Amino acid sequence: MNISVDISYYPLKEEFIPPIKHFIRRMNQYQTLEVQTNGMSTQVFGEYDEVMEALTREIKDSFNMPHSVFVLKIINADLQKYA
Secondary structure (H helix, E strand, O other), rough: EEEEEEEEEEOOOOOHHHHHHHHHHHHHHHOOOEEEOOOOOEEEEEEHHHHHHHHHHHHHHHHOOOOOOEEEEEEEEHHHHHH
């Protein structure tokens, strides 16, 4: 099953842009996933297990920096054509 995930990442520190860019770079390394970004959020599209495994790994890595917030919206459909 393909899914679409809308991600908003809020590193709670003064220099918040570098961790966001680093998270996006890491997500873009997964060749089986489609990653699109805009000024508000990042969207990830792909097969459920692959997306969730990547998110689990990369969110955990981001949590090495204290005090980060992720807001995820997950839908069980490929909404890439609407992004």
